[in-house]
Structures are given as C-alpha cells and as structure tokens.
Amino acid sequence: MASSNGNFPATLPVLEGGKKFDQWCAKMRVIFGFQDVLDIVKEGVQEVDSGATEDQKAANKEAKKKDCKALFIIHQCVDMGNFEKISNVTTAKEAWEILERAHAGNDKLKKVRLQTLRRQYELLQMEGNEVVGAYFTRVLSLTNLMKSYGERISSQMIVEKVLRSLSPRFDHIVVAIEESKNLEILTS
Structure with missing residues (x-):
C-alpha cells in the first residue's frame, strides 16, 4: 500500500533479531x-x-x-x-x-538447511481432514523456502508432488486429472 505521498509503503518489514x-x-x-x-x-x-x-x-x-x-x-x-x-x-x-x-549464514549452514527442507518436502503428505487449499499453501511455502536456498523446483514438480501426496479420498480426482491433462502444462 502506498502512503499519501506515494513514496513509501504504508508499512515496512522490520528485521527483528535474525528471524526470517x-x-x-x-x-x-x-x-x-x-x-x-x-x-x-x-x-x-x-x-x-x-x-x-x-x-x-x-x-x-x-x-x-x-x-x-x-x-x-x-x-x-x-x-x-x-x-x-x-x-x-x-x-x-x-x-x-x-x-x-x-x-544469512555460511554455505555449509545453507546446505544443511536445504537438506532439512528437502527431507520435509519428501515426507510432506496431506492430512486426512486438511483442505486442499491449505495443503497447497503448505507445499508452496516449503518449495519457496527451498528456492530461497538455491533449489530448482519446476511448477511441474510441484504439481506432481501435490497429486501424489493428496489424501486417499482424492484418488479418483487425481486419476481423472492425470488421464485428462498434460501435467507439463499445469502450473502451481
């Protein structure tokens, strides 16, 4: 949001400690x-x-x-x-x-953080009672963090991850999407 003079946003992000x-x-x-x-x-x-x-x-x-x-x-x-x-x-x-x-930390620390994020990504599954939108947000948040540490993740990889990690109640929808769509053109 712009301030009344149009020069600065109304609120600026503040770095507190080293968090985020x-x-x-x-x-x-x-x-x-x-x-x-x-x-x-x-x-x-x-x-x-x-x-x-x-x-x-x-x-x-x-x-x-x-x-x-x-x-x-x-x-x-x-x-x-x-x-x-x-x-x-x-x-x-x-x-x-x-x-x-x-x-920012040194390169070794970044590699360790990226490895931890990769493991979280591999283990990520939709909770049984979770809404698809909330799960998709969790996946995107994690992949964006991974990208900030230098990981290359394509939209296709994200879509494929979501489809294979949805709860079993969506199996019929996943099959229908995979059968009817070209996953290379779907975006996250």
Whole structure:
C-alpha cells in the first residue's frame, strides 16, 4: 500500500533479531526496486575522479542521494539490535553486506538447511481432514523456502508432488486429472 505521498509503503518489514531473514531480504529487494535503489545497494556508489565532467559529477551526486535513501530505508527496517550493527556505516552497500554476513549464514549452514527442507518436502503428505487449499499453501511455502536456498523446483514438480501426496479420498480426482491433462502444462 502506498502512503499519501506515494513514496513509501504504508508499512515496512522490520528485521527483528535474525528471524526470517530470507523473507525479509525478499521484501527489501522489492522495496529497493520500487524506490529505484537496488543497484546502489548491490554495487555501491563509484567515486568520480577530480577530472570528472559536470555531467559525471551530477550523476555521482544523484547516486549518493540514492545511496542515502537506501541506507535510510535499511535503518527503518531493522530493530535496535540490528541497527547497532550498521549504525556506523556510511553506505547502503556496507549495511546490507553486514546484515547478510550476520544473518544469512555460511554455505555449509545453507546446505544443511536445504537438506532439512528437502527431507520435509519428501515426507510432506496431506492430512486426512486438511483442505486442499491449505495443503497447497503448505507445499508452496516449503518449495519457496527451498528456492530461497538455491533449489530448482519446476511448477511441474510441484504439481506432481501435490497429486501424489493428496489424501486417499482424492484418488479418483487425481486419476481423472492425470488421464485428462498434460501435467507439463499445469502450473502451481
């Protein structure tokens, strides 16, 4: 939702501790994109040399404004504990990198988390009294988490997982879908 001035969303996501860092990052990337500062956060601002043209100096000044805007957004979207980690940095890129190092974990930890998610995915079954929509939401939530750790899962794989893990009361529907549809064109 946009605020009355159209510049910022009415509510911003706040990173509290390190909980749900991946989801917070995804939301922040969208906000940075909306505010046209995503490149600044990723790549930083390049300094211009003393012999720069007026156009280059103006472009650098604009980039520095965007950097301040991005840093302001980051400051607004972290709790006090995370703010203390980034309070002395002067660029959005530095702040973002500090938060990533503090919360994203190393590659080994990501691999362990992905293995745990894969196991949950393999064992996932629809509960006997569960509504199909709720089960589908559980599957999508889990697959989105797996994707955030680098797993490649196609829509077809998700559809196939749902069809083979529905409760037995849906067996006749699953057979009808498999017989009448090309599963390669169904999407999740």
